[in-house]
Amino acid sequence: MPNPNDLLIFFRDRVGAVTAISAIVAAGGALIAYLGLTSVRRVMLSDEYKRITGIREPSLSERLQLRLNQSGIRLRLGEFVTVGLLVGAIAGAILIGLGFVTIGLCAVPAGVAAYYQYLMARRAREYVAFAEQLPDAIDDAVEYFAVHNNVTETVRALANDGPPALRPEFQAALSLIQRTGYVAPSLVASGQQRPEAFWRQFMDALATYETQGGNLREILERIARAQRAQSRLHRRIAAQQAVAALGLAHIGDGC
Numbered sequence: 001m002p003n004p005n006d007l008l009i010f011f012r013d014r015v016g017a018v019t020a021i022s023a024i025v026a027a028g029g030a031l032i033a034y035l036g037l038t039s040v041r042r043v044m045l046s047d048e049y050k051r052i053t054g055i056r057e058p059s060l061s062e063r064l065q066l067r068l069n070q071s072g073i074r075l076r077l078g079e080f081v082t083v084g085l086l087v088g089a090i091a092g093a094i095l096i097g098l099g100f101v102t103i104g105l106c107a108v109p110a111g112v113a114a115y116y117q118y119l120m121a122r123r124a125r126e127y128v129a130f131a132e133q134l135p136d137a138i139d140d141a142v143e144y145f146a147v148h149n150n151v152t153e154t155v156r157a158l159a160n161d162g163p164p165a166l167r168p169e170f171q172a173a174l175s176l177i178q179r180t181g182y183v184a185p186s187l188v189a190s191g192q193q194r195p196e197a198f199w200r201q202f203m204d205a206l207a208t209y210e211t212q213g214g215n216l217r218e219i220l221e222r223i224a225r226a227q228r229a230q231s232r233l234h235r236r237i238a239a240q241q242a243v244a245a246l247g248l249a250h251i252g253d254g255c
Contacts, residue, residue, distance in 0.1 A: 075119075084112030126165065131196065131231055133163035137170075138202055138224040142217050151210045152183055169194065173203070184210045198227040 065077040075083075088111020095104035137158060144157040155177065159170035173190035177183050184207040191203030201223050209216045 080115070081112060084115035085109075087111040087115050127196075129165040130194075130199075131227070131234070133165045134196070134198060134202070135224040135227045135231070137163045137166045138220050138227070141202075141206070142220050145216060151187075151206050152177055155187075155206070169199075183207070198223055198230070 061077055085108065088108040091111060091114075092104040092107035095101075095107055097104075140158060140162055141154055144154040145151070148154055148157065152174075155170055155174050159167055159174045162170055169190065172193070173187060176186040176190060180186055187203045187207040187210070191200040191207075194200070202220070205216065205219045205223065208214065209219075
């Protein structure tokens with residue numbers, strides 16, 4: 001049986017003092033971290049939902065619907081999945097008919113992803129058109145208000161004869177005004193339906209004038225100028241990105 005003193009002499013000759021102290025400190029730190037992690041009770045959101053009366057955890061379908069709404073796609077989850085699976089089934093049937101059975105089967109769930117990409121690309125085009133035509137709509141609002149001197153009639157005129165990309169939004173706002181009978185809250189709610197900040201400012205300006213009055217022309221003209229400046233900046237950035245991409249493509253061709 002080895003002598004403990006011999007073992008102590010053996011380690012003392014081969015292990016330096018700094019190394020030994022560092023090992024002790026590291027072991028102590030690991031112990032403290034372990035005690036800290038195990039001594040704190042973890043809070044599960046599902047348990048909290050059950051504990052609080054009247055609050056429940058959102059279901060999977062509700063979470064998916066929320067993500068769909070955040071993407072700007074105005075479809076119910078069931079409609080989105082149904083159309084996506086239908087597209088995938090049609091593509092899959094064609095591929096299976098051509099002899100590509102495995103690819104055809106994979107195309108069915110892939111149809112949902114393809115449909116999502118299509119909707120997002122369409123939304124991107126609509127977003128650009130909306131941003132480009134928003135200043136024109138604001139200018140039209142100034143002119144219509146000068147004629148009618150009434151916010152609701154101004155919204156009605158924009159819903160009928162405003163820039164094409166914005167007519168659906170004005171039609172929805174007018175419908176909400178007619179359904180609820182409240183102009184200002186309906187305009188504020190309509191402004192919250194889209195992510196564009198200047199659209200919300202536009203609707204808020206109309207709602208504020210409806211309740212408090214003020215110099216509506218000056219406010220709207222300032223919003224229109226800001227939107228035009230932002231659109232110019234976006235176009236400049238897009239042009240620079242296109243030039244940079246073209247330059248990289250040329251470099252790739254040279255290689």
